[in-house]
Amino acid sequence: MNQPIIIAIDGYSSCGKSTIAKALAKRLNYVFVDTGAMYRAVCFYILRNEIDWQHSSEQEIENTLDNITITFEYNSDSQQSDTYLNGENVEQEIRGKAVSEVVSEISQIKSIRKRMVSLQQKVGVKKGLVMDGRDIGTQVFPNAELKIFMTADPKIRAQRRFSELKLKGKQLTIEEVEENLSTRDYNDTNRKENPLRKASDAIELDNTYLNQEEQLNWALRVLHEKNLVNSHF
Ligand code: DC
Numbered sequence: 001m002n003q004p005i006i007i008a009i010d011g012y013s014s015c016g017k018s019t020i021a022k023a024l025a026k027r028l029n030y031v032f033v034d035t036g037a038m039y040r041a042v043c044f045y046i047l048r049n050e051i052d053w054q055h056s057s058e059q060e061i062e063n064t065l066d067n068i069t070i071t072f073e074y075n076s077d078s079q080q081s082d083t084y085l086n087g088e089n090v091e092q093e094i095r096g097k098a099v100s101e102v103v104s105e106i107s108q109i110k111s112i113r114k115r116m117v118s119l120q121q122k123v124g125v126k127k128g129l130v131m132d133g134r135d136i137g138t139q140v141f142p143n144a145e146l147k148i149f150m151t152a153d154p155k156i157r158a159q160r161r162f163s164e165l166k167l168k169g170k171q172l173t174i175e176e177v178e179e180n181l182s183t184r185d186y187n188d189t190n191r192k193e194n195p196l197r198k199a200s201d202a203i204e205l206d207n208t209y210l211n212q213e214e215q216l217n218w219a220l221r222v223l224h225e226k227n228l229v230n231s232h233f
Helices: 017-028 035-048 058-065 097-106 110-123 136-140 154-167 174-190 212-225
Strands: 006-011 031-034 070-075 080-085 129-133 146-151 203-206
Touching: 006 017, 006 136, 017 031, 017 129, 017 146, 017 212, 031 035, 031 080, 031 110, 035 058, 035 070, 035 080, 035 097, 035 110, 035 129, 058 110, 097 174, 110 129, 110 136, 129 136, 136 146, 146 212, 154 174, 203 212
Parallel strands: 006 129, 006 146, 031 129, 146 203
Antiparallel strands: 070 080
16 A cells, blocks of 8 residues: 655646646545645735735734635535635635736745745645645655646647636636736746746656646556556556
């Protein structure tokens, strides 16, 4: 019987990290955590409460974080897990334009990163976890048994994100989506604290031309090759 492990999935915005992470977690009966949703929820709280984050001290931001509790609850209608901020379902709000426009700036704040990383590490104590984000394999779980770094052609990423937002009824043009992705990629890669990097022991997955089933099969093959899961998965 293999011991439960930690699978860290990092990569650029809208590469499909959460999609493969969710599918893997379901297949392995593991917990899935979308760390982007945590940064988005903090960002939404800051915007909603009109907190002047650009002129706040790290201590003031830390005090603000003390008022925030983020939880996830399974939604049987969408068969996905929804994000809750202080008990309120904010899944819709955190995916909107207002949050997407500033989340990569807000997530550069040191005290926010420190708090989120510490919360994420607590979830990993029992292992049996798939976590996706930007710094999971480098900072949150540098000893994760499997690290995947995802990439995809930026045009394809923008198209996928655009279709996803359209389905959710969000009014954005493809140009706005492209612009947002490239700004976030730039911010996430160039920030001082925990920038997006491929961990030296991460395996790269370029999913430009792969569908969801092919990606899941690829990950399961890697897990078997590395002898990290039982043969029945
Ligand atoms: O995964 P996402 O696109 O929903 O993430 C939103 C933003 O949150 C992303 O632009 C950068 C930030 N983020 C981060 O800094 N570190 C993480 N581990 C996850 C997300």
